[in-house]
Amino acid sequence: MNPLRALIAKGRRRSLRVYYDEAFRLPISGAEAGPHAMETRRADDAVHYLLRAHALAHRQVINPEPVSYSDLARVHTLEYLDSLLEPATLANVFAVDPSDIYVDEVLRTLRLGVGGTVEAARYAVHKGRVAINAFGGFHHAAPSRGAGFCALNDVAVAVAVLRADGFRGRIGVLDFDFHPPDGTAECLGRDPSVWLGSVSGADWGALPGVDETLLGEGTGDAEYLEAVEKLLGRMPPLEFAFVLAGADVLTGDRLGQFRLSLPGVRARDLLVSRKLGLLPQVWLPAGGYSSHAWKVLAGVGLTLAFDTDAPIPSDYDPLVSRMTGISRTLTSSSLGSEPFLSEADVADALGLPRHGPPKLLDFYTAEGLEYGLERYRLLPMLRRLGFRNVRVVIDRVAPLDRARVMGTDALTGLEWPLIELEVERRRLGSGTFLFVNWLSLRNPRAHFSNLRPQLPGQEVPGLGLAREMTQILTLMAKRLMLEGVAFRPSWFHMAWAARHDARFVDPQRQGRFEALVRDVSKVSLLEATRAIAAGHVALNGQPYAWEPDEMVRWRDEDDIPDDAAQIAAAREHSHFTLT
Numbered sequence: 001m002n003p004l005r006a007l008i009a010k011g012r013r014r015s016l017r018v019y020y021d022e023a024f025r026l027p028i029s030g031a032e033a034g035p036h037a038m039e040t041r042r043a044d045d046a047v048h049y050l051l052r053a054h055a056l057a058h059r060q061v062i063n064p065e066p067v068s069y070s071d072l073a074r075v076h077t078l079e080y081l082d083s084l085l086e087p088a089t090l091a092n093v094f095a096v097d098p099s100d101i102y103v104d105e106v107l108r109t110l111r112l113g114v115g116g117t118v119e120a121a122r123y124a125v126h127k128g129r130v131a132i133n134a135f136g137g138f139h140h141a142a143p144s145r146g147a148g149f150c151a152l153n154d155v156a157v158a159v160a161v162l163r164a165d166g167f168r169g170r171i172g173v174l175d176f177d178f179h180p181p182d183g184t185a186e187c188l189g190r191d192p193s194v195w196l197g198s199v200s201g202a203d204w205g206a207l208p209g210v211d212e213t214l215l216g217e218g219t220g221d222a223e224y225l226e227a228v229e230k231l232l233g234r235m236p237p238l239e240f241a242f243v244l245a246g247a248d249v250l251t252g253d254r255l256g257q258f259r260l261s262l263p264g265v266r267a268r269d270l271l272v273s274r275k276l277g278l279l280p281q282v283w284l285p286a287g288g289y290s291s292h293a294w295k296v297l298a299g300v301g302l303t304l305a306f307d308t309d310a311p312i313p314s315d316y317d318p319l320v321s322r323m324t325g326i327s328r329t330l331t332s333s334s335l336g337s338e339p340f341l342s343e344a345d346v347a348d349a350l351g352l353p354r355h356g357p358p359k360l361l362d363f364y365t366a367e368g369l370e371y372g373l374e375r376y377r378l379l380p381m382l383r384r385l386g387f388r389n390v391r392v393v394i395d396r397v398a399p400l401d402r403a404r405v406m407g408t409d410a411l412t413g414l415e416w417p418l419i420e421l422e423v424e425r426r427r428l429g430s431g432t433f434l435f436v437n438w439l440s441l442r443n444p445r446a447h448f449s450n451l452r453p454q455l456p457g458q459e460v461p462g463l464g465l466a467r468e469m470t471q472i473l474t475l476m477a478k479r480l481m482l483e484g485v486a487f488r489p490s491w492f493h494m495a496w497a498a499r500h501d502a503r504f505v506d507p508q509r510q511g512r513f514e515a516l517v518r519d520v521s522k523v524s525l526l527e528a529t530r531a532i533a534a535g536h537v538a539l540n541g542q543p544y545a546w547e548p549d550e551m552v553r554w555r556d557e558d559d560i561p562d563d564a565a566q567i568a569a570a571r572e573h574s575h576f577t578l579t
């Protein structure tokens with residue numbers, strides 16, 4: 001039995017509430033693109049894992065109300081709150097182009113996040129309990145400005161609300177994000193009833209009112225944990241605490257420069273949790289810009305519920321798990337297929353023209369696809385990106401079936417295709433695959449900019465939903481009992497994005513591709529794909545043109561051909577140079 005299951009079986013569970021909403025995911029299509037990429041699925045991933053691992057029961061997950069403007073005004077100036085209605089203000093905070101901000105929905109996410117911290121704090125203080133808010137810790141936001149992905153200071157707003165409720169006890173804010181709590185210091189640094197403690201790795205100058213420990217770049221687990229322990233030793237007696245369990249201290253983070261391991265960060269959170277003991281407390285995720293950031297938040301849940309640093313399985317993919325779980329609840333009849341012989345089969349057998357609604361791959365009706373995409377939360381996200389009347393249209397572009405998701409821009413009233421998919425069943429080698437001839441995810445509201453550079457072949461920026469769409473195609477192949485998904489990457493960056501779970505069918509071609517990935521790794525993906533598209537690459541000294549051959553993602557690993565030696569030989573014989 002794994003250590004977590006053993007703890008759950010023993011029933012040693014501390015009561016814990018987790019404040020969470022599906023709308024915690026920021027509706028910004030370019031949030032994960034460009035140099036300041038964020039991890040927008042962190043709350044979804046962590047809460048899903050905790051529920052699936054039975055570390056958390058559904059009744060412990062609470063949907064917060066959005067914070068009121070009158071509560072925000074306890075901390076933020078009216079002039080600043082007013083400016084948040086301009087897309088440029090939020091675009092600046094989230095380092096995206098203003099065209100990527102649909103103000104109503106982005107503000108809804110932010111107000112839900114602050115509302116979560118406020119409700120969690122009230123619950124913890126008034127009931128003497130422990131809570132997590134899965135989207136909070138916006139410590140760079142000051143009364144009259146936002147910065148660094150922080151528009152509203154949730155901790156300062158929650159402190160003001162607790163004081164208005166009549167709570168007079170001393171409050172601690174323990175900030176373990178990689179970056180210093182400059183906004184929180186500006187909001188609360190002069191309040192003698194609040195103690196601010198921080199261990200950070202970036203020198204932003206003196207922060208008045210903060211007990212700050214500054215560590216150097218490259219700090220490892222031992223030195224970091226020692227600094228945390230010393231800070232906890234200096235902490236005065238408290239009656240309530242916020243803990244910002246920042247995940248941007250993890251090694252490999254895009255914006256943090258420590259070299260902490262995941263077990264090191266989990267040890268930090270166990271240390272802090274044990275020190276705080278039964279004190280009413282609220283934990284917040286704060287920053288985290290690596291693909292492992294969700295594990296820190298999920299780990300906080302395990303630590304608070306079971307007083308453990310039991311590991312999270314390293315191969316667990318919350319997105320795959322979440323979507324596979326949804327797929328199991330979708331019946332084939334809800335997606336459009338009829339059991340046994342379909343009407344189309346009968347018509348074909350009798351040589352009669354087909355009638356009835358057109359179907360994708362003789363299986364999915366437009367109605368059924370719409371239902372499925374709603375359940376997979378793609379259509380709700382398209383609405384949150386600012387599209388109305390979102391609907392699915394199915395037709396044929398012979399010999400392929402085509403499905404399009406259409407949507408009307410809420411601001412201009414123009415209807416656009418947002419998702420276009422052209423597919424067929426195709427035989428490749430020994431198996432039949434779901435062949436994707438064309439897939440495009442388009443956000444016609446968003447513009448390219450330095451923050452979101454145009455890739456070869458892109459007409460408009462994407463929707464930020466490529467990972468979900470990839471998983472949906474894999475699940476479609478499974479439902480249709482096909483061997484996997486096949487496609488022809490028209491550009492290097494498409495093959496690059498698929499390289500971990502797909503490969504070229506031809507081992508020679510796969511070897512050349514691996515050599516290309518190896519040889520262009522010194523430049524950015526953007527530079528590489530642009531150079532390859534422009535023909536500025538040579539293979540063994542000869543001009544090289546990108547080869548859009550078939551790539552395959554097999555459903556069953558046993559079906560992957562055993563041709564590693566051929567791949568390696570082709571890889572070793574191929575040497576690419578940028579010209």
Ligand SMILES: [Zn+2]
Nearest residue numbers: 177178179287
């Ligand atoms: Zn940070």
